Amino acid sequence: xxxxxxxxxxxxxxxxxxxxxxxxxxxxxxxxxxxxxxxxxxxxxxxxxxxxxxxxxxxxxxxxxxxxxxxxxxxxxxxxxxxxxxxxxxxxxxxxxxxxxxxxxxxxxxxxxxxxxxxxxxxxxxxxxxxxxxxxxxxxxxxxxxxxxxxxxxxxxxxxxxxxxxxxxxxxxxxxxxxxxxxxxxxxxxxxxxxxxxxxxxxxxxxxxxxxxxxxxxxxxxxxxxxxxxxxxxxxxxxxxxxxxxxxxxxxxxxxxxxxxxxxxxxxxxxxxxxxxxxxxxx
Amino acid sequence: xxxxxxxxxxxxxxxxxxxxxxxxxxxxxxxxxxxxxxxxxxxxxxxxxxxxxxxxxxxxxxxxxxxxxxxxxxxxxxxxxxxxxxxxxxxxxxxxxxxxxxxxxxxxxxxxxxxxxxxxxxxxxxxxxxxxxxxxxxxxxxxxxxxxxxxxxxxxxxxxxxxxxxxxxxxxxxxxxxxxxxxxxxxxxxxxxxxxxxxxxxxxxxxxxxxxxxxxxxxxxxxxxxxxxxxxxxxxxxxxxxxxxxxxxxxxxxxxxxxxxxxxxxxxxxxxxxxxxxxxxxxxxxxxxxxx
Numbered sequence: 329x330x331x332x333x334x335x336x337x338x339x340x341x342x343x344x345x346x347x348x349x350x351x352x353x354x355x356x357x358x359x360x361x362x363x364x365x366x367x368x369x370x371x372x373x374x375x376x377x378x379x380x381x382x383x384x385x386x387x388x389x390x391x392x393x394x395x396x397x398x399x400x401x402x403x404x405x406x407x408x409x410x411x412x413x414x415x416x417x418x419x420x421x422x423x424x425x426x427x428x429x430x431x432x433x434x435x436x437x438x439x440x441x442x443x444x445x446x447x448x449x450x451x452x453x454x455x456x457x458x459x460x461x462x463x464x465x466x467x468x469x470x471x472x473x474x475x476x477x478x479x480x481x482x483x484x485x486x487x488x489x490x491x492x493x494x495x496x497x498x499x500x501x502x503x504x505x506x507x508x509x510x511x512x513x514x515x516x517x518x519x520x521x522x523x524x525x526x527x528x529x530x531x532x533x534x535x536x537x538x539x540x541x542x543x544x545x546x547x548x549x550x551x552x553x554x555x556x557x558x559x560x561x562x563x564x565x566x567x568x569x570x571x572x573x574x575x576x577x578x579x580x581x582x583x584x585x586x587x588x589x590x591x592x593x594x595x596x597x598x599x600x601x602x603x604x605x606x607x608x609x610x611x
Numbered sequence: 612x613x614x615x616x617x618x619x620x621x622x623x624x625x626x627x628x629x630x631x632x633x634x635x636x637x638x639x640x641x642x643x644x645x646x647x648x649x650x651x652x653x654x655x656x657x658x659x660x661x662x663x664x665x666x667x668x669x670x671x672x673x674x675x676x677x678x679x680x681x682x683x684x685x686x687x688x689x690x691x692x693x694x695x696x697x698x699x700x701x702x703x704x705x706x707x708x709x710x711x712x713x714x715x716x717x718x719x720x721x722x723x724x725x726x727x728x729x730x731x732x733x734x735x736x737x738x739x740x741x742x743x744x745x746x747x748x749x750x751x752x753x754x755x756x757x758x759x760x761x762x763x764x765x766x767x768x769x770x771x772x773x774x775x776x777x778x779x780x781x782x783x784x785x786x787x788x789x790x791x792x793x794x795x796x797x798x799x800x801x802x803x804x805x806x807x808x809x810x811x812x813x814x815x816x817x818x819x820x821x822x823x824x825x826x827x828x829x830x831x832x833x834x835x836x837x838x839x840x841x842x843x844x845x846x847x848x849x850x851x852x853x854x855x856x857x858x859x860x861x862x863x864x865x866x867x868x869x870x871x872x873x874x875x876x877x878x879x880x881x882x883x884x885x886x887x888x889x890x891x892x893x894x895x896x897x898x899x900x901x902x903x
Contacts, residue, residue, distance in 0.1 A: 369714055374757035375782065377840040397713040403622035410713050435622075435629040439710040440673050444628065451621045480665040481655045484624060519657065547659040548668070 332575055334425040334470050334503045334535030340390070340576030342602070344595045347581070351381050353588040361592065363390040365578045366421070369397055372413045382420070391421045392536070392576070394505075395428035397439070398463065400473060401446045401456045402432045411466050418469055425535050427472040427505040430456065430493060445478035448485040448492035457499035464502060472503035472535035477513035477542075477551035489514065490528040503535035506572075508564040509551065509580075513542050516549040526564050531571040539565055539598060540580040554583035556594050566601045574602050628653055631666055632673045633709065635702050640674075642667035677705055680715045684751060685722065686803070687743045687796055690820040691736050700732045716755070719748055739790050739824055746792045746844075749784035749835035753842045756782030759900035766901070772865035778902040779859045780836070785852060788831040790824045793844035798822070838896055845896075850875065850882075851889045861902070 341362030346354075353359070364385060371382050385391060395414070398406060418426060431443040446452050464471045475493055487495070497504055506529060508522075515522035539562070541555040557565075557579070569575065579595035618626065627649050637643040642663065650666040657665075681701045682689055689697040704725045710718055723744045726733055733740035758780055767775050802820060832852030834845045847855070850871040857867035872882050893899050 372714065373716070373755035376753075376755035376758075376837060378755055380840050403619060403625050407713060432625055434713070435626050437711055438629065438633065439713060440629060440632055440669075441676055441710060441715055442632070442669060442672055444625075444632070444669065447621065447624055449621065451619060455619075455621055479660075479668040481657075482624065482653060483655055484620065517657075547664070 332503075332535055332572075333532075334472060335576055336424055338424070339574055340392070340536075341574075342595050342598045343390075343392070343576065343578045344591055345394075345578065345580050345582070346385065346391075347585055347591075349585050350588040350591070355381070355384055357588075358388060359588065359592065361389060363392060363576070363578075365392050365394045368393045368395040368414060368417060368426070371417055372410075386421060391423060392578075393418060393421055393423040393426045394474075395426065396443070397433065397441070398428040399431065399433040400428060400459045400463065401430060401452060402434060402459065403455060404435075406459050406463050406466075408466075411463065415467050418467060423469070425470040425472055425503060426467060427474055427503075427536060429476050430473040430496065431476045443476045445476060445480055445482075446492065447482035448487045448489060450486060450495075453492060453495045453499060456496050460496070460500035460502050464500070470503055470535070471500075472505040473497065473500075474505035474507050474538065475510050475514075477507075477510040477517075477549075479517055479548055479550075481518055488520070489518075490525045494528065494530060497530070497533050502533075504529060504533045505536045505538060506534050506568055507538035507540070508568055509538065509540040509542055509557065509561045512558075512561050512564055513549045513551045516544075522560075522564055523567060526567050526571070529568075529571075531573075534568070534572040534575055536576045536578065537565065537568055537572070538578055538580055539595075552583060553580045557597070562597070562601070565598065569601045569603070577602070624653055628666075628669075632669045633706075634670065635706055636671065636674050640671065642670045646670065674702075674705075677710065677715075677718065678702070680718050681705070681722075684719050685744060685747045686820075687747050687792070687799055687822070688722075688740055690795075690799055690822045691740050691743050692733060693821060696733070700726070700729075703729065703732055716751065719744075719751065723748055736823075738826070742786075742788050742790050742792050743795070745786055746788070746796065746833070746835060749786060750796075750842050752784055753782050753835045753837045756780075756837070758782055758837070758897070759903060761897045762894070762899040762901060764894065772868070773863055775864040776861060776902050777858050777864065778900040779855055780898055780900055783834055783836040783855075783898060785856055785859070786833045786835065787852070788833055789826045791827055791831065792824075793831070793833055793846065795822050795824055796844065834898075836896065836898065848885075850885070854886070854889070855893075855898075858899075 343363035343365055344361060346364040346366045371378050429443045431446060433440050433442055433444050460471055511522045511525045539557045540553045541557055543550045543552040577598045581591050631646045631649040634643055634646055646666060647663055650662040654662040654665050656662045678701050704722055708721045708725060726741050726744050730737045762777060799820060832847045832849050834847055836843055836845060854867050854871035857870040868886060875882060
């Protein structure tokens with residue numbers, strides 16, 4: 329059994345991101361997969377093939393929604409039109425929780441379509457927590473916020489990233505989607521100890537964990553999601569699982585996407601780190 | 612936009628960074644020097660990257676992501692204009708209009724209007740480019756636009772045509788074209804022959820293709836629509852096209868038929884038979900619905 333209240337104490341095991349190149353394989357072969365994570369925005373449409381495929385997937389699999397454009401860290405309030413569509417989709421998918429990123433991305437109605445890093449200030453803590461509370465109240469679902477990978481730090485920051493994350497989730501009373509690859513990427517770009525980050529996260533708030541691949545460039549590391557998970561990320565994952573217990577885990581692979589079987593094989597590597605259901609986590 | 616001094620520190624820094632991120636890239640796809648001051652004011656350097664370098668990562672990602680999306684959604688337009696001219700148009704469009712939706716699906720929603728207002732950006736291919744942009748946006752609508760419950764014929768049986776008003780599925784776009792855009796699109800699709808072209812892999816650009824076309828002798832009446840979850844182009848007789856347009860405009864069936872055949876010299880028996888045939892086809896396609 330899962331130890332996560334966000335999953336209603338249901339064991340979600342290891343899932344993979346539902347991606348278009350795999351549609352046919354999944355629908356025809358019906359592989360055994362613990363669950364799929366969908367990018368909500370891909371299905372916030374009024375009709376056509378995306379919803380048809382989603383309905384077929386929902387007939388056979390558990391689905392959890394993950395968003396990329398709620399921009400919970402925006403100085404402005406959440407977009408109600410977006411939330412209305414999102415709520416309709418949550419009723420369709422029956423997602424037990426919903427995640428999006430701890431970031432900002434639009435200003436005055438203009439969208440960057442990027443997950444821009446937050447300045448870690450007290451004002452940002454309050455603003456982001458207010459937005460998350462508003463979203464949770466509107467959607468009537470638990471929200472989990474994902475730490476993003478970043479390439480920049482703000483002069484105005486007043487705390488570390490993990491301190492910021494902890495303050496936000498406490499004030500918002502929400503969950504965390506802990507992306508251990510993003511922690512690793514940011515640690516390389518900003519020179520902090522990634523294990524310190526993992527150790528600082530409140531384990532009882534971790535609803536889900538992401539693992540993914542990244543790419544090293546000469547002067548920075550980029551979160552590319554285009555190849556297998558690297559060893560330092562598995563080490564962080566192992567520690568996160570040690571602290572959080574069995575937690576819904578998902579592999580993200582978004583670019584240069586290989587066959588379904590290859591992605592699934594990579595995801596299932598996470599299973600060896602997961603304790604048996606009756607083993608308690610250590611904080 | 613309100614004056615920066617009236618914004619909270621968080622709103623001010625987000626405005627300043629968004630402005631810098633959305634500023635077009637300079638030569639060699641590098642960030643423009645005009646962003647240097649904002650970079651220094653907002654971001655810390657580290658031992659490997661200056662503030663400028665760090666902001667440049669976001670500036671480049673913004674443009675590569677949005678240009679990649681437009682190139683993907685408007686492959687035909689790109690093939691008409693060529694890569695360089697398409698990129699100039701796309702940068703001008705995004706600079707002027709940006710993205711005003713949380714969904715990248717909507718990124719091209721104002722492109723037709725922008726091309727119409729800026730013919731110099733598509734010259735000397737302006738008429739062809741404009742029509743291609745219209746068809747390609749219609750394709751986006753046909754792909755995932757809404758579908759209303761199909762018309763139940765029993766509901767109109769016995770009602771006089773003067774009292775019947777019918778709806779047309781919202782995913783259908785009716786276009787009058789002067790170039791064979793439907794044929795060009797089919798040809799492009801065959802030529803691309805890329806089975807993974809609908810992959811989510813961001814920024815992957817389609818193969819370089821160029822197309823040209825001559826205007827057709829007569830206008831083409833086209834419906835871009837969805838059938839069994841696939842997008843199709845259907846050429847229509849001008850009378851059928853006018854009839855559908857009139858129905859969509861809210862005319863009664865009787866009045867719509869009158870508009871469709873206003874200049875026709877055909878006998879009533881012939882036109883009646885044609886209308887019956889069209890309606891049978893449109894019902895099979897699920898094009899007709901109750902008026903909302």
